[in-house]
Amino acid sequence: MGKIEREAGAKAPVFDMAKISQQPTDRVAEAIDAYHEAKSDVARPHLGASILGHHCDRWIWLSFRWAVREKFPGRIRRLFRRGHKEENVITDDLRAIGLDLRHTGYDQQVVELGGHMGGSVDGIIESGVPGAETARHIVEYKTHALKSFEDLLKTCVLDSKPMHWCQMQLYMHGLGIERALYVAVCKNDDRIYTERVRYDPASAEKLLDRGRRISTAERIPDPISTNPSWWKCKFCAAHSFCHERRLTQEVNCRTCAHSTPTDDGKWGCARWKVDHVEVEHQRTGCHAHVLHPDMVPWPIKDSGDSNEAVYEIDGVDVRNGEADAFTFASQELIAGGEACASQEVGEVRRVFPGAKVKEVRDATRLPAESN
Ligand code: SF4
Ligand code: SF4
Secondary structure, X not given: OOOOOOOOOOOOOOOOHHHHHHHHHHHHHHHHHHHHHHOOOOOOXXXXXXXXXXXXXXXXXXXXXXXXXXXXXXXXXXXXXXXXXXXXXXXXXXXHOOOEEEOOHHHOXXXXXXXXXXXXXXXXXXXXXXXXXXXXXXXXXXXXXXXXXXXXXHOOHHHHOHHHHHHHHHHHHHXXXXXXXXXXXXXXXXXXXXXXXXXXXXXXXXXXXXXHHHHXXXXXXXXXXXXXXXXXXXXXXXXXXXXXXXXXXXXXXXXXXXXXXXXXXXXXXXXXXXXXXXXXXXXXXXXXXXXXXXXXXXXXXXXXXXXXXXXXXOOEEEEEOOOOOOEEOHHHHHHHHHHHHOHHHHHHHHHOOOOOOXXXXXXXXXXXXXO
């Protein structure tokens, strides 16, 4: 092989190693995060046990109605994935110390809680928990960031993570098991914290009552706070819905004024007179969708037509339902908002009934017209 010889007196070459190695690495990281960010979650059909301990009724209602969808950056999605993968590692460790642990991973036990409520538990321990070797437990795994883990060590799962405690109560209730083992792992240094939790029937019943009330509520519950700066609202995915512009961005059966969730866990449709719309159909809805009056910022008026709603936008009556020359589809109202009430849009619509409102552009940023 050739050898690079340096002439006598010549300076040693200087390599800018940092720049060479750093730039492609960042682009790789960006591409990975973009890949994960682009993935979309499938909205869960049921009202999950994991959410029933949430502090805000309104958030539970909005998420169950698929009216506000949480969107996560790629890095956060990768963190979720890491937490998910950790479940197998904890399962292996628990089995290694002698626990008879079943129904984990892809074999998780589904927990029916009646009506729209349900969930799936991380695992069921038949025996072997130190100190309570013969008792059955449900097991719940959670990974924690350092601050959250330290807080848990100082208190207990009920005080530090009440949503997790509620989730376990509901699983115990649904499966008729009176003990839970909470297993927390610190993501920073791999410390493990475990806590045994006792079934509390009164709390479980209260949570189920809450779930029944919220899942079948026709109208939106009150917000927990009207202060947009309150920290829990600031970090909520519904912040802009509650505190800026009350307009859903989602068209599906659950944001439709024609749908009704019933006590038996079904979704009826008054427009097509069916008792239950299948979940897969609910995800896209149909062309007759009408925006739920609690998911738009405009007052509703009497429409005189049970298939349509009339919203008063900027003093103009705007019809919402199956699109035609005089009626706007929900997608158009979401995309166009107040523009749907403008005279210009109304005129175009009457001349070209098939024209659709797709978006609103800032006129000051449009290219100048050429002569
Ligand atoms: S922003 Fe606040 S009030 Fe609105 S859903 Fe979230 S927590 Fe509730
Ligand atoms: S009218 Fe269409 S979108 Fe609305 S609930 Fe019925 S099927 Fe779903």
